[in-house]
Amino acid sequence: xxxxxxxxxxxxxxxxxxxxxxxxxFFTFFFPLIFLVVFNLIFGNDTISIPGGDTNTSTFYIxxxxxxxxxxxxxxxxxxxxxFARDQGQxxxxxxxxxxxxxxLGAKVLFMTIIGIVLVAVVTAFGWVFYSVDVPTGTLPAxxxxxxxxxxxxxxxxxxxxxxxxxxxxxxxxxxAVILPLLFISDVFIPLRDNxxxxxxxxxxxxxxxxxxxxxxxxxxxxxxxSGLRLGHLAVMAAWGAGGAVVALLRFRWxxxx
Numbered sequence: 158x159x160x161x162x163x164x165x166x167x168x169x170x171x172x173x174x175x176x177x178x179x180x181x182x183f184f185t186f187f188f189p190l191i192f193l194v195v196f197n198l199i200f201g202n203d204t205i206s207i208p209g210g211d212t213n214t215s216t217f218y219i220x221x222x223x224x225x226x227x228x229x230x231x232x233x234x235x236x237x238x239x240x241f242a243r244d245q246g247q248x249x250x251x252x253x254x255x256x257x258x259x260x261x262l263g264a265k266v267l268f269m270t271i272i273g274i275v276l277v278a279v280v281t282a283f284g285w286v287f288y289s290v291d292v293p294t295g296t297l298p299a300x301x302x303x304x305x306x307x308x309x310x311x312x313x314x315x316x317x318x319x320x321x322x323x324x325x326x327x328x329x330x331x332x333x334a335v336i337l338p339l340l341f342i343s344d345v346f347i348p349l350r351d352n353x354x355x356x357x358x359x360x361x362x363x364x365x366x367x368x369x370x371x372x373x374x375x376x377x378x379x380x381x382x383x384s385g386l387r388l389g390h391l392a393v394m395a396a397w398g399a400g401g402a403v404v405a406l407l408r409f410r411w412x413x414x415x
Contacts, residue, residue, distance in 0.1 A: 160257060160260060163260040164260045164263050164264055167256070167261055167263075167264035168264045168267060171264050171265060171268040175268070175272075185276070186275075186276060186279055188229070189222050189225065189229075189276055190279070190280060190283055192218075192222050192225065193215070193218055193222055193280055193283060193288070196215075196218045196222075197218070197288060202214055202215045202288055212291045212379045212380075213288070213289055213291075215284055215288035215290050216284075216290045216377070216379060217374070217378075219281055219284055219290055219377055220370065220373035220377045221344075221346065221370065221373075221374075222280050223277040223281075223304070223377070224307070224366070224370040224373050226277050227276075227277065227304060227307050227369065228307075228336060228340070228366065228369070229273075229276075230269050230273035230276060230308075231266075231269050231270055231273045231308045231309075231312040232311040232312070232314055232315040232332075233333070233336060234269055234272070234315075235266065235269045235312055235316065236315040236318040236319055236322065236328065236332045237328045237329065237332060238265070239265065239315075239319045240319050240322045240324075240325050240328035241325045241328065243319070243325075243410065243411065243413050244324050244325035244413045245325070246413065248411045248412070249411055249412045249413075252411040252412075258411075262316065266309075266312045269308075269315075270305075270308040270312055273304075273308045274304055274305070274308060291379045293376075293377060293378065293381065295384075296377070296381050296384060296385030296386075298384070298386075299375075299376040299384050299385035299386040299387075300373065300376035300377055300385065302386065302391070303369070303372045303376050303386075303390075303391065304373070306391050306394050306395060306398075307365075307372070307373075307394055310395060310397050310398030310401070311369075311398075312398075313397075313399070313400075313401035313405060314365075314397060314398065316401065316402075316405035316409060317401040317402075317404035317405045317409075318331070318335070319409065319410075320404060320408035320409055321408075323414055324413065324414065339361070339364050339366040339367075342357050342358070342360060342361040342367075343364065343366040344361070344367055344370050344371060345367075345370045365393055365394045365397040365398075368389075368390035368391075368393045368394050369390070371387065371390055372394075
């Protein structure tokens with residue numbers, strides 16, 4: 158079989174495993190919707206009027222939840238699932254089969270990338286139906302491209318992070334200890350106020366979380382006149398993704414630590 162067919166077949170197995178765990182599948186898709194509902198309950202859904210037109214505040218919640226969904230699926234979910242599979246000996250057994258390692262890992266990365274993009278589509282559709290979210294069609298290509306670049310970058314970072322996770326029990330603590338602080342200083346959940354320390358904003362500028370959030374905000378802004386594409390933010394995410402791929406290539410382990 159060709160590598161592409163092996164990858165497609167392994168993707169099918171990833172889908173079957175995901176479908177056969179209905180509780181995990183349900184909360185994977187339900188969790189981002191909870192954020193959208195909570196944001197509307199706390200901050201409201203007021204109408205915003207400018208000379209260019211009208212929209213509501215729910216429209217600006219979507220990019221933040223989209224960034225969180227991509228990171229949660231492609232970085233957090235991938236790093237944890239691989240860490241658990243390695244600790245249970247699954248990776249070691251897979252490495253001993255004729256299946257190419259690249260096909261196995263590629264299927265996991267591609268599947269989680271698709272899950273992240275589907276999550277964004279579900280949240281956007283839910284917001285459009287229940288909260289009258291404006292979906293800007295003119296900048297939609299930029300939004301989709303940003304999602305694809307961000308998903309690929311954070312998937313590579315998720316693979317790289319597994320090299321620094323000692324065992325499955327430590328996986329949630331290690332992964333969340335890295336990503337949660339960045340979510341709060343990267344304009345995802347709350348924007349940094351003027352009285353926040355300057356260095357805090359500079360730290361956020363270094364990491365890809367903020368660049369994903371800002372790029373999605375620009376591409377989903379209904380008042381955006383241009384294409385909504387932010388090449389600078391995409392370049393930073395691509396650089397981090399390339400760095401993650403190099404670390405994963407050099408440090409990835411198929412066997413658990415003794």
